[in-house]
Amino acid sequence: MSATNYDVAVIGAGVVGCAIARQLSRYQLKLALIDAAEDVAMGASRANSAIVHAGYDCPPGSVEARLNVKGNAMYDAWCADLDVPIQRIGSLVIGFDEQDEKVLEELYDRGIKNGVPGMELISGDRAREIEPSLSGEVTKALYAATGAISCPYQMTIACAENAKENGCEWLLGHPVTEMKVVDGVVEITMGEEKITAKHVVNAAGVFADEVSAMLGDSSFTVSPRKGEYMLLDRTATSVKTVIFQTPSKLGKGVLVAPTVDGNMFAGPTAVNQTDKLDTSVSQEGIDQLSALSRKSVPTINLRSVITSFAGVRAQPSTGDFIIQISEVCPQLIQAAGICSPGLTSAPAIAEEVDSLLRKAGAELVEKEDYNPIRKAIPEFRHLSNEERTQLIEKDSRYGRIICRCETITEGEIVEAIRRGARSLDGVKRRTRAGMGRCQGGFCGPRVMEILSRELGIPMTELTKFGGNSRLLTGVLKED
Amino acid sequence: MKKFVDIAVIGGGPAGLAAALEAWRAQPELNILIIERDHEPGGILQQCIHNGFGLHFFGEELTGPEYAGRFIAEVKKTSIEIMTDTMVLELNNERKILAVSAENGLIEIEAKAVVLAMGCRERTRGALNIPGSRPAGVYTAGCAQRLVNMEGYMPGKKVVILGSGDIGLIMARRMTWEGAKVEVVAELMPFSSGLNRNIVQCLVDNNIPLKFNHTVVRVDGRERVEAVTIAEVDPATKRPIPGTEETYECDTLLLSVGLIPENELTNGAGVEMDRITSGAVVDETRQTSIPGVFACGNVLHVHDLVDNVSNEAKLAGLSAAQYVAGGEKKVEKYHSVNATNGVRYAVPQRISADASGKLDVYFRVGNAYRPAKLVVRCGEEVLATRRKAIMTPGEMEKITLDADKITGDITLEMEA
Ligand SMILES: Cc1cc2nc3c(=O)[nH]c(=O)nc-3n(C[C@H](O)[C@H](O)[C@H](O)COP(=O)(O)OP(=O)(O)OC[C@H]3O[C@@H](n4cnc5c(N)ncnc54)[C@H](O)[C@@H]3O)c2cc1C
Numbered sequence: 001m002s003a004t005n006y007d008v009a010v011i012g013a014g015v016v017g018c019a020i021a022r023q024l025s026r027y028q029l030k031l032a033l034i035d036a037a038e039d040v041a042m043g044a045s046r047a048n049s050a051i052v053h054a055g056y057d058c059p060p061g062s063v064e065a066r067l068n069v070k071g072n073a074m075y076d077a078w079c080a081d082l083d084v085p086i087q088r089i090g091s092l093v094i095g096f097d098e099q100d101e102k103v104l105e106e107l108y109d110r111g112i113k114n115g116v117p118g119m120e121l122i123s124g125d126r127a128r129e130i131e132p133s134l135s136g137e138v139t140k141a142l143y144a145a146t147g148a149i150s151c152p153y154q155m156t157i158a159c160a161e162n163a164k165e166n167g168c169e170w171l172l173g174h175p176v177t178e179m180k181v182v183d184g185v186v187e188i189t190m191g192e193e194k195i196t197a198k199h200v201v202n203a204a205g206v207f208a209d210e211v212s213a214m215l216g217d218s219s220f221t222v223s224p225r226k227g228e229y230m231l232l233d234r235t236a237t238s239v240k241t242v243i244f245q246t247p248s249k250l251g252k253g254v255l256v257a258p259t260v261d262g263n264m265f266a267g268p269t270a271v272n273q274t275d276k277l278d279t280s281v282s283q284e285g286i287d288q289l290s291a292l293s294r295k296s297v298p299t300i301n302l303r304s305v306i307t308s309f310a311g312v313r314a315q316p317s318t319g320d321f322i323i324q325i326s327e328v329c330p331q332l333i334q335a336a337g338i339c340s341p342g343l344t345s346a347p348a349i350a351e352e353v354d355s356l357l358r359k360a361g362a363e364l365v366e367k368e369d370y371n372p373i374r375k376a377i378p379e380f381r382h383l384s385n386e387e388r389t390q391l392i393e394k395d396s397r398y399g400r401i402i403c404r405c406e407t408i409t410e411g412e413i414v415e416a417i418r419r420g421a422r423s424l425d426g427v428k429r430r431t432r433a434g435m436g437r438c439q440g441g442f443c444g445p446r447v448m449e450i451l452s453r454e455l456g457i458p459m460t461e462l463t464k465f466g467g468n469s470r471l472l473t474g475v476l477k478e479d
Numbered sequence: 480m481k482k483f484v485d486i487a488v489i490g491g492g493p494a495g496l497a498a499a500l501e502a503w504r505a506q507p508e509l510n511i512l513i514i515e516r517d518h519e520p521g522g523i524l525q526q527c528i529h530n531g532f533g534l535h536f537f538g539e540e541l542t543g544p545e546y547a548g549r550f551i552a553e554v555k556k557t558s559i560e561i562m563t564d565t566m567v568l569e570l571n572n573e574r575k576i577l578a579v580s581a582e583n584g585l586i587e588i589e590a591k592a593v594v595l596a597m598g599c600r601e602r603t604r605g606a607l608n609i610p611g612s613r614p615a616g617v618y619t620a621g622c623a624q625r626l627v628n629m630e631g632y633m634p635g636k637k638v639v640i641l642g643s644g645d646i647g648l649i650m651a652r653r654m655t656w657e658g659a660k661v662e663v664v665a666e667l668m669p670f671s672s673g674l675n676r677n678i679v680q681c682l683v684d685n686n687i688p689l690k691f692n693h694t695v696v697r698v699d700g701r702e703r704v705e706a707v708t709i710a711e712v713d714p715a716t717k718r719p720i721p722g723t724e725e726t727y728e729c730d731t732l733l734l735s736v737g738l739i740p741e742n743e744l745t746n747g748a749g750v751e752m753d754r755i756t757s758g759a760v761v762d763e764t765r766q767t768s769i770p771g772v773f774a775c776g777n778v779l780h781v782h783d784l785v786d787n788v789s790n791e792a793k794l795a796g797l798s799a800a801q802y803v804a805g806g807e808k809k810v811e812k813y814h815s816v817n818a819t820n821g822v823r824y825a826v827p828q829r830i831s832a833d834a835s836g837k838l839d840v841y842f843r844v845g846n847a848y849r850p851a852k853l854v855v856r857c858g859e860e861v862l863a864t865r866r867k868a869i870m871t872p873g874e875m876e877k878i879t880l881d882a883d884k885i886t887g888d889i890t891l892e893m894e895a
């Protein structure tokens with residue numbers, strides 16, 4: 001069997017890989033987007049703080065700093081094209097004592113060096129005017145007007161969909177297990193299947209070191225650092241801005257922020273671990289977040305927590321994003337070690353990879369019919385009554401509510417499946433069905449029925465998120 | 480689509496059905512509409528295929544669907560209209576309702592009176608902050624009940640249950656009968672929140688251990704649940720005691736950790752709420768703080784017996800009919816009903832000064848009392864006393880008062 005030959009294969013369908021795929025889909029290239037998971041956004045891009053960072057905490061002169069500030073500036077345009085939410089609500093780093101105040105000044109200076117616009121050092125009182133729920137103990141704050149919130153998995157999904165629309169092929173559920181260069185092209189083995197590609201982009205998140213090593217480049221390692229979160233119900237009074245505490249050695253400090261969907265959340269912790277896939281939540285983490293979030297926002301109602309979750313950061317041994325043509329294998333372009341602020345930087349990383357590909361000799365010719373626009377699934381809950389009526393007239397399934405907490409219709413769920421959802425979590429990330437206060441207790445079985453019907457697979461084969469995450473263990477025995 | 484009705488009942492469970500029926504019986508000429516989001520009326524009873532309903536109300540033991548079926552059959556004989564597959568999205572303080580269905584699209588309904596009967600939902604894992612991984616195989620007991628009883632699927636084979644609420648107990652038995660192994664039921668409190676008869680029939684009879692003062696401290700398994708660890712808690716702090724952990728290999732964790740009244744619509748309309756019941760504040764007619772809006776059943780406070788739901792709903796339905804027939808009656812003065820000293824809550828929360836006749840007050844205690852003595856006072860005067868061998872938070876209690884004797888605020892409290 002002859003293997004399919006691609007011009008470029010992007011390994012990893014997180015926000016970085018998907019942004020790159022979208023960027024490259026404008027060119028006349030045979031392009032593949034590969035991921036081990038059966039859906040996109042299954043790694044760090046699914047569970048993070050969702051902040052479009054201003055860019056004051058990256059070390060001046062680093063790749064991170066440059067791409068963060070550039071990525072932040074690109075976000076509005078990308079979100080507009082891709083129909084992804086972004087809210088420029090501003091961020092505050094708060095200080096409680098002299099030591100913190102010194103840190104704030106350092107951050108401010110760093111921000112100036114990094115070229116961050118719209119920063120201001122303000123008094124505790126001024127900070128409380130901006131954010132009334134802030135602790136009375138806050139003495140000083142760094143305000144950054146460009147700090148924003150977005151939705152990491154929607155961004156990832158939107159990029160992937162737009163790339164596909166423009167001809168990129170998705171090879172999901174395809175773990176890359178082996179690669180070698182044969183006659184100048186890379187032969188990529190994914191279990192039983194093989195493809196070739198002239199260029200490979202490594203965007204494999206925490207596994208980027210292992211993917212790189214498959215082509216002989218072991219110049220860096222990536223170590224996992226977990227961050228845990230608590231998410232609160234929408235009815236809990238929310239904050240208006242992103243509130244960081246001063247950063248520690250392990251991360252940007254615990255934050256309290258609203259999500260674009262109007263929930264509030266607190267996190268992340270920072271726990272170094274050896275297991276790259278461990279996203280479990282610990283009691284210590286929950287306790288730590290409770291204490292720290294109360295320190296920022298004393299009125300936070302922790303009784304309204306509806307779920308907790310964790311994501312794993314990819315900490316590079318080099319201390320900076322690794323975005324370059326591999327010195328060992330010229331066919332390999334690294335987009336590795338993308339720790340925070342990877343979400344923010346993704347659009348800028350995509351442009352960076354674009355120019356690296358040119359440098360590596362790829363012929364990048366623009367397509368005439370490239371379409372940068374991607375439309376989100378209609379959201380019944382956010383439509384006006386006239387729009388709702390029109391939608392239901394076109395497709396009556398938009399009149400059937402399946403998820404009662406978030407008011408998600410059957411029409412939205414069917415559309416999510418059409419666009420690639422294969423599991424309960426896949427539907428959830430695309431529509432919010434099951435993300436509300438009952439966490440799928442009500443709609444779970446109903447969404448399963450729709451998945452089974454639309455995909456034509458038996459209920460007992462359905463999974464929560466692919467692999468062996470089967471939801472049911474069998475049918476009832478006959479009496 | 481636009482509709483004008485005399486009474487709109489939101490929710491077609493046992494509460495909504497009984498309320499509509501009673502309103503119709505009082506005023507058969509009224510235009511009464513039940514709005515139900517499911518394919519059929521009956522509410523949560525449709526998935527409760529076990530026996531044990533109606534002992535008080537019908538004097539015989541029925542299954543959930545049978546109990547609901549009796550009401551549905553009665554309703555079908557009347558002029559009451561039922562709209563199924565129709566979800567109410569909004570209610571405002573002028574009793575205007577926005578609903579939606581695939582068949583009719585958006586529906587605006589103006590009602591002279593509204594009965595809230597939306598029932599409740601289950602508390603989830605997130606609300607408990609259970610540490611560990613988040614694999615497939617963690618279900619609320621009611622969700623598992625639906626999968627088994629209505630869809631015919633087994634959600635798991637080896638099960639640990641957290642919480643001894645009634646649904647969890649019933650599911651322990653159901654899953655056992657279907658060939659699953661229920662390893663243990665862990666209960667955080669030193670007593671069960673379920674009915675005693677369910678503990679005996681569901682756990683004891685099936686040799687399933689029930690461990691009080693225990694909670695789940697960890698879930699393991701990357702893709703599907705592989706193990707659940709429980710530990711004993713310090714009864715005072717509810718914190719796990721290190722060293723008491725026990726790990727059960729299993730594929731499923733069922734949660735039966737409480738029900739929460741489903742009051743998004745009620746909140747949206749701006750109805751005054753009771754922090755303890757998570758339901759509306761009502762008077763003895765079950766009228767909320769918005770005139771012409773009534774509430775009954777699990778949306779008002781969580782009931783353990785559907786029989787009580789039916790009785791409360793009859794009252795709310797009758798009140799709604801009287802409201803429509805007689806117009807808004809200005810209540811001059813309310814006496815408040817205060818739950819203190821071991822009584823967690825009481826419904827109704829207030830009683831109008833001109834109430835008369837016999838009047839039932841439902842309440843729950845906050846702890847296990849054995850023996851138990853409840854005293855109801857109006858000022859210094861004792862209005863009623865109730866002694867029982869045992870009262871627990873798991874069983875809703877009722878006391879009947881003579882409304883004519885209520886001349887001021889009243890207090891319910893436990894005494895030694
Ligand atoms: C706790 C936390 C908080 C964060 N907060 C922020 C924030 O607020 N703002 C911000 O800008 N950034 C934030 N980040 C960083 C951001 O989330 C990441 O930088 C970004 O998601 C990385 O995207 P990625 O595509 O590189 O990796 P991932 O999303 O992890 O994707 C990598 C993909 O590669 C696939 N893969 C791996 N190996 C193989 C293989 N052999 N074959 C096939 N596929 C493979 C994986 O399945 C995975 O889907 C945070 C991160 C964490 C963990």
Ligand SMILES: Cc1cc2nc3c(=O)[nH]c(=O)nc-3n(C[C@H](O)[C@H](O)[C@H](O)COP(=O)(O)OP(=O)(O)OC[C@H]3O[C@@H](n4cnc5c(N)ncnc54)[C@H](O)[C@@H]3O)c2cc1C
Pocket residue numbers: 489490491492493494495514515516517520521522523524527530531532533565566567568596597598599621624645646741744775776777778782783784785786788
């Ligand atoms: C799983 C379970 C097991 C039980 N077991 C027993 C038992 O063994 N014995 C016993 O006596 N009692 C039992 N009970 C208690 C009893 O069944 C309930 O108290 C009773 O069903 C409550 O009636 P309800 O009408 O208030 O609520 P529900 O039965 O929950 O009905 C509410 C209805 O409102 C509808 N609704 C909600 N919101 C909307 C909206 N926005 N638009 C349209 N429709 C809406 C819902 O679809 C539902 O049909 C059990 C309860 C549960 C939850």
